[in-house]
Amino acid sequence: MMTKQEPLIDDEYTGEPPAKRLLAYLQSQREHGLRIVGIYCCYAPVELIRALDLVPASLCAFSNATIEAAEAVLPANLCPLIKSSYGFIMKDACPFFAVADAVIGETTCDGKKKMFELIADRKPMHVMDLPQLPDEPEAIDDWVAAIRKLRGFLESVFERTTTDERIEAAIRETNVKSRRLNEVFEYAALNPPVIGWPELYDALFLAQGASGADLAPILDGMLEKLEARKRDGYVYGPKGAPTVLVTGCPVGGDSLKVLHIIEEAGGVIVALDACSGMKPYAALIEEGTGDPIRAIAARYLKIPCSCMTPNDRRLTELDRLIEKFKPDAVVDVVLQACHSYNIESIKVGKAVQDKHGLPFLKVVTDYSQSDAGQIRTRVEALLEMCRR
Ligand code: SF4
Numbered sequence: 001m002m003t004k005q006e007p008l009i010d011d012e013y014t015g016e017p018p019a020k021r022l023l024a025y026l027q028s029q030r031e032h033g034l035r036i037v038g039i040y041c042c043y044a045p046v047e048l049i050r051a052l053d054l055v056p057a058s059l060c061a062f063s064n065a066t067i068e069a070a071e072a073v074l075p076a077n078l079c080p081l082i083k084s085s086y087g088f089i090m091k092d093a094c095p096f097f098a099v100a101d102a103v104i105g106e107t108t109c110d111g112k113k114k115m116f117e118l119i120a121d122r123k124p125m126h127v128m129d130l131p132q133l134p135d136e137p138e139a140i141d142d143w144v145a146a147i148r149k150l151r152g153f154l155e156s157v158f159e160r161t162t163t164d165e166r167i168e169a170a171i172r173e174t175n176v177k178s179r180r181l182n183e184v185f186e187y188a189a190l191n192p193p194v195i196g197w198p199e200l201y202d203a204l205f206l207a208q209g210a211s212g213a214d215l216a217p218i219l220d221g222m223l224e225k226l227e228a229r230k231r232d233g234y235v236y237g238p239k240g241a242p243t244v245l246v247t248g249c250p251v252g253g254d255s256l257k258v259l260h261i262i263e264e265a266g267g268v269i270v271a272l273d274a275c276s277g278m279k280p281y282a283a284l285i286e287e288g289t290g291d292p293i294r295a296i297a298a299r300y301l302k303i304p305c306s307c308m309t310p311n312d313r314r315l316t317e318l319d320r321l322i323e324k325f326k327p328d329a330v331v332d333v334v335l336q337a338c339h340s341y342n343i344e345s346i347k348v349g350k351a352v353q354d355k356h357g358l359p360f361l362k363v364v365t366d367y368s369q370s371d372a373g374q375i376r377t378r379v380e381a382l383l384e385m386c387r388r
């Protein structure tokens with residue numbers, strides 16, 4: 001049975017939305033003289049940013065509060081992540097955008113690309129040309145060229161340069177961070193798990209911006225507490241609860257309703273496979289190649305986003321996650337009007353059901369609460385199937 005446990009990250013932000021902790025971190029970085037670069041995607045090569053003594057900050061927004069303002073300009077049938085992010089900027093209400101000294105975008109989905117055009121006059125901005133056929137032989141060269149171009153942009157805006165040695169050091173730091181986070185994920189893979197999704201989510205949110213060095217003591221503390229939980233026989237969630245892997249679009253803020261509903265319906269989420277979850281840490285960047293930018297390009301090109309075609313790596317990664325976390329069911333969260341994740345859900349559902357024999361539920365949602373009732377009913381039916 002679950003008993004009350006000490007929070008895994010025990011600080012003044014415990015119990016607060018994780019964005020507060022990250023924002024405080026970014027502000028402290030600024031006070032130490034570091035400059036901030038806003039990013040919108042996992043394809044933004046953070047090692048290059050860090051090698052220039054800059055700090056990356058995700059600008060993806062997850063609040064319903066700014067959607068109405070955004071819809072005065074953007075079409076209503078657009079992904080809420082794009083509308084929310086744009087709405088915050090329109091209203092001058094995004095503290096992350098406010099602290100950013102420059103912004104990086106990528107040519108991922110059409111909605112984001114066109115939104116970038118609308119905010120391009122607000123801050124120095126660079127849009128990276130992301131190859132979307134990752135298996136074509138020229139893709140790697142094109143992506144290397146795009147990363148080199150970004151380097152030129154950042155060096156010019158921030159009037160500084162970096163070296164291959166510094167980029168190599170940033171790669172090593174990312175790898176240490178990824179390994180440590182994967183050690184934390186192991187505690188969700190235990191049967192029964194000893195860590196819950198809100199705790200995983202807190203750590204992952206902070207990891208978006210915190211350097212490996214700053215994150216290390218936090219992860220060390222988490223690992224110590226998790227080991228103690230395991231030793232003490234602590235179980236996260238109700239005993240024998242069905243376990244769930246959540247895949248799909250990035251989630252946060254108001255779209256976390258889906259994760260809350262799964263938990264309230266008696267499920268335990270053991271894996272978060274999205275860019276807001278474990279995906280960025282699924283593989284390491286090759287070290288010591290002599291060409292660190294190419295090593296970064298090779299790793300990033302393998303990120304299995306639905307903007308890629310074909311995106312078979314998503315299914316391979318799903319196989320790995322199902323093998324590791326052994327969920328009883330898979331929930332695919334698709335944000336409304338995200339066509340690529342929506343269409344790809346057909347393949348994901350087929351793989352989950354036919355190959356792994358697991359119940360599968362696709363949830364298309366936005367940031368409002370209007371569909372919470374029907375999501376709850378469908379999640380309850382899914383978990384009921386697991387209990388039979
Ligand atoms: S889902 Fe795709 S577009 Fe969105 S953050 Fe991840 S990699 Fe970028």
Ligand code: SF4
Nearest residue numbers: 079081109249335338
């Ligand atoms: S969730 Fe889909 S539509 Fe929305 S920003 Fe990401 S890739 Fe684009």
